Amino acid sequence: MKAKNFLIVFIIPWLIGFTSDQNLLLPGDTPVALVKKIVKDVSYKKAGQSDWDLAKTGDALFDGGQVKTGSKSLALVLFTDGSGLLKVRENAVLNIYGQRNNKQIDKNTYIDKGLIGFEVNKQEDAEFKFTTPTAVASIRGTLGFIEVGSDSSTTISLENGSVEIQALRGNRGSGRVTGGNTARIDPLGNVNLNAASDEDRKKNSTTRQLTTKKVKIKTPQGDLEIEYYSTGNN
Amino acid sequence: MKGKEFIKKRFFLIIVFLQLLIFNQVIGQISNIVSSVKIGDAKEKLPLAISAELFSAENISNISIAYKTFGENEFKKAEMLIAGNTASITLPPEVVIPPYLEYYLIINLRNGSTQTYPIDITQGVSPLQISVSAVSEKEKEIILLSPNPGEMLSGEELLISISFIKAPENIDVSKTKIFLNDADVTSYELLTGDLIVLSGENLAGKIGFGAKLLTVEVYDKEGKLYHTISRSFQVVSTEVALAVSSKWKYYGNLKGESRNENYNSASTWYNNISGEFNTSNNDIRFNAFAYLTSEDKENVQPYNRYSASFQAGDWLDLKAGDSYPIFPNLILDGARVRGFSGSLNLGAINLQTAFGETMRHVEGKLLQTYPAGTVPLGSDIILIDKLRNIYGQAELGTYQRNLLVVRPSFGSGENFQLGFSYLHAKDDNGSIKYGARPQENIVIGTDLKLAFDDQNFMFTSQAAISVQNKDISSGTITDAQIDSIFGKNSNLGISPSDFKKIRDIVGNFITVNQYLGPWNPQEFSSFASETALSLNYLNNNLRASYVYRGNDYQSFGQTFIRTDVKGINVVDRIRMLDNKLFVSFGYESLKDNLQNTKVATTTYQTISASVSIFPRVDFPNITIGYNNYDNNNGLNITNTQTAPFAVSDNTNRILMQLSYDFAAAGIRNSSSLSFTTSNRKDNTMAKMDANFSSGSLTVNSFWNQQLSSIFGIVFSSSEIQGTQFKYVTLSFGGKYLMLENKLQLIASLSPSFGDFQRQVLELTADYNVLANLNLMFQARLFRIPGASTNSIIGLVTRLSI
Structure with a gap:
């Protein structure tokens, strides 16, 4: 059979009959994030709500929602646009903000205190920001952790990728942190960039781990099991 | 409206019927060695698995794959792993680039001859194409947020979540169907805006423990299937989930095979056993693999494979046994090394090494x-x-060849890396008694990578120089030999003492004698370099490269590399219309005869263009490509003195590939159609004109959870130097699951007609005896009318731990 005949018999008829169509945009109130996993004591509240509710897997977090972890606790928060995962470690408070911008969500998180590990996929046009009392960090795609100390100082350490940071106090210094490095923004707004210390690397490593432990307490009413998040030190 | 639909359906059925009627045959290229080639899901920047099913591994020494990306002239080659009757390889992600890959197989037989698949590649038959889809736009649009692939979690932790935030406007989220294994769990979903959520709480008591296959079917507003996503994960008890999250995870399997091959009246039994064990704890991973076969004999290169590897995060990687280490491609890439390889990546300073045997003594x-x-x-x-x-x-015989490579480098490679490589390979002269011309090779190289702006701007460069001794059997040249050659009566003008000094210095690295080369290093004959600049801006992915490889360049770690060539290559891949349209252009101009070792210099010029359409609506994905290859060395084709050496040929090649997933009468179908035609005009007196056309159609139909079928047709027509060869192959088969999916039956029949006649029947029964134990019976019968009927019958046992 000639090639031309093959074309006529196969391809042209194959293309006929297929049609395309266009329809309308979906409406809806889509959460910014979801609780993917909880260990021990995790609570959340919606914007404007005064009381904390116990969180459970699958809880939706909308703009202005907050997640709080207790001692030895852990929460995994998954962004609904597929942009990444946050690991909220013990005794931390995470505020989540998100604005729908066509087919993407501009995300901002405010961290009052505690340590948050992050795995953020490469952002195309959408924004992904971390804000703390002393700094703001814009993320494009990276793996690392951000920690807010009791004195409001901020530490950002990266395993890979890059983050643009700007201090919100003092002379509002700015800089770029890349993989293997750590930025420390002190309460006065001074920015110090250094190679990640052993402690930073350990924190990065333990943040990536999701190791939990369980204790079983025998009581007259039956066994009581408590699962808790292990940081490796206990 | 209904009438229109009816006419449309009738028309579709008529076309399918006509296609069945006209080509009463199918699939697989002509070969007496390879029965078929299975290609994994070819998606941009993802590893691509390719496996060739062999009629028989008997008589095969080794199989390599030759592959190239769009716009390239030169095929890269890599050895495939032969296990049982399958040769397989996984191509690295960096070469899996749209719009398509071209490949063919090189089969070296034990009698020293070589075949290709498809046959006659060197005569002008077109290589095969693999259409590479850009990272599926549909997968970017509809995101399966949770669970992660392979995730192991308890029922309480289970979270299934699908995001439609980036989905196109014609998608109806509410029509989405969700299946866990065979069960439809759509009714348990919670729909909130553009998000579907199913948590363990919703599914409590509805699903048991074990492996789960999550299937999500997404529909448009007209109810037509738009996309299907699948993901495997496991639901385990809380205790197991906790144990898994806190302790070592492990996985292993054992597989034993015994098969009888009845080939040309010779009956042979083969037995093999393979085992794999993986364990990991966060960043620490250990893997062990062994494949032992009765085909491994002392008079051939090894068929057995064994390896053990240890990985600690990204910073340490150690392997012992058989490995395929990857260094800069001028140094070592694709060769098997039996020994040790490893890398230590500290970021600022890194070290990579490999040493061991690349050829066994025979x-x-x-x-x-x-x-x-x-x-x-x-x-x-x-x-x-x-x-x-x-x-x-x-x-x-073949000498045992030992190899050592060391590459220290500086910088993590994210923005900067500078590396230095040293390779030394030497045949062991004493490893065999009856051999000739053992060799030795040294390569010194350097490589540089500079990347900015998230690697959107990337400059890479590498250079290497080689020294080779083509016969070290006589050892190092002696003082007496030097004195006799360069002594008093010599008019070579070289001082014997100077020569001895040079010998002593160079001799620390390589055997110095009269077979050491190159003799013309000042002409860069053993020098090779490659430089490339990649720019990824404004939806353009532009890559320009320059290559130079002298005619004497030789690395024993990279025996496939084409030498005596220099030139440029420019490829631009343009993404348009929100990634629905890809347009690619390529230009390459290469020249040989760099050291004036040939009668004339040949220019190899390639022009490539391709258009790929991913319409994201109910319409096929389409790729159309065009290539023009022009080879010319400028010699007069009419002059009797120069005509025998003249090169003057031009080849035009057009290819078209379509793929389309559709549902008809409630049956899901996945179809692909491809067509290639090429025409080579040879202007020289050899008149090696070649015309080649082939087309194929494959339809996979999923009738229900138990039954799926495949139908295919291949048509091939070639004419080489006036000799025509035409055949048609029809393939049809099916897969059926029964006894609560424990028994899987597969059958296929592939008759070929025309100038090539053969019938292949394959039957497989795979029974899941226990949750982790499978027994598989496989029978293959292939008959060449009037010539022979051969068979392979085998029993395979698989045990997972």
Whole structure:
């Protein structure tokens, strides 16, 4: 059979009959994030709500929602646009903000205190920001952790990728942190960039781990099991 | 409206029927070695698994794949792993680039001859194409947020979540169907805006423990299937989930196979056993693999494979046994090394090394002896007794070849890396008795990578220089030999003492004698370099590169590399219309004869263009490509003196590939259609004109959870130097699951008609005896009318732990 005949018999008829169509945009109130996993004591509240509710897997977090972890606790928060995962470690408070911008969500998180590990996929046009009392960090795609100390100082350490940071106090210094490095923004707004210390690397490593432990307490009413998040030190 | 639909359906059925009627045959290229090639899901920047099913591994020495990306002239080659009757390889992500890959297989037989698949590649038959889809736009649009692939979690932790935030406007989220294994769990979903959520709480008591296959079917507003996503994960008890999250995870399997091959009236039994064990704890991973087969014999290169590897995060990687280490491609890439390889990546300073055996010694065979004075000339005549001066004719064996590579580098490679490589490979002269011309090789190289702006701007460069000794059997040149050559009576103008000094210095690295080369290093004959600049801006992915490889460049770690070539290559891949349209252009101009070792310089010029359409609506994905290859060395084709050496040919090639997933009468179908035609015009007196056309159609139909079928047609027509060869192959088969999906039955029949006649019948029964134990019976029958009927019957046992 000639090639031309093959074309006529196969391809042209194959293309006929297929049609395309266009329809309308979906409406809806889509959460910014979801609780993917909880260990021990995790609570959340919606914007404007005064009381904390116990969180459970699958809880939706909308703009202005907050997640709080207790001692030895852990929460995994998954962004609904597929942009990444946050690991909220013990005794931390995470505020989540998100604005729908066509087919993407501009995300901002405010961290009052505690340590948050992050795995953020490469952002195309959408924004992904971390804000703390002393700094703001814009993320494009990276793996690392951000920690807010009791004195409001901020530490950002990266395993890979890059983050643009700007201090919100003092002379509002700015800089770029890349993989293997750590930025420390002190309460006065001074920015110090250094190679990640052993402690930073350990924190990065333990943040990536999701190791939990369980204790079983025998009581007259039956066994009581408590699962808790292990940081490796206990 | 209904009438229109009816006419449309009728028309569709008529077309399918016509296609069935006209081509009453199918699939697989003509070959007496390879029955079919299975290609994994070819998606941009993802590893691509390719496996070739062999009629018989008997008589095969090794199989390599030759592949190239769009716009490239040169095929890269890599050895495939032969296990049982399957040769397989996984191509690295960086070469899996849209719009398509071209490939063919090189099969080296034990008798020293070579075949290609498809056959006659060197005669102008077109290689095969693999359409590479850009990272599926549909997968970017509809995101399966949770669970992660392979995730192991408890029922309480289970979270299934699908995001439609980036989905196109014609998608109806509410029509989405969700299946867990066979069960439809759509009714348990919670729909909130553009998000679907199913949590363990919703599914409590509805699903048991074990492996789960999550299937999500997404529909448009007209109810047509738009996309299907699948993901495997496991639901385990809380205790197991906790144990898994806190302790070592492990996985292993054992597989044993016994098969009988009845080939050309010779009946042979083969037995093999393979085992794999993986364990990991966060960043620490350990893997062990072994494949032992009765085909491994002392007179051939090894068929057995075994390896053990240890990984600690990204910073440490150690392997022992068989490995395929990857260094800069001018140094070592694609070769098997039996020994040790590893890398230490500290970021600022890194070290990579590999050492071991790349060829096993295979003893030759003495055929005849000759006393001094009666020795004939011949490349297979060797000195076998120095004292008595006796020579012999031998089937030459293969020396054991040992290799060492070291590459220190500086920088993590994210923005900067500078590396230095040293390779030393040497044949072990004492490893065999009957061999000739053991060799030795040294390569020194450097490589640089500079990347900015998230690697959107990337500059890479590498250079290497090689030294080779083509016969080290006589050892290092002696003082006496130097004195006799360069001594008092010599007019070579070289001081014997200077030569001895150079010998002593160079001799620390490589054997120095009269076979050491190159002799013309000042002409860069053993120099090779590659430089490339990649820019990824404004939806353009532009890559321009320059290559130079002298005619004497040789690395024993990279035996496939094409030498005696220099030139440029420019490829631009343009993404348009929100990634629905890809347009690619390529231009390459290469020249040979760099050291004036040929009669004339040939220019190899390639122009490529391709358009790929991913319409994201109910319409096929389409790729159309065009290539023009022009080879010319400028010699007069009419002059009788120059005509025999003239090169002047031009090849035009057009290819078209379509793929389309559709549902008809409630049945999901996945179809692909491809067509290639090429025409080579040879203007020289050899008149190696070649015309080649082939087309194929494959339809996979998923009738229900138990039954799926495949139908295919291949049509091929070639004419090489006036000799025509046409055939059609029809393939049809099915897969059926029964006994609660424990028994899987597969059957297929592939008859070929025309100038190539053959019938292939394959039957497989795979029974899941226990949750982790499978027994598989496989039978293959292939008959060549009027010639032979051969069979392979095998039993395979698989045990997972």
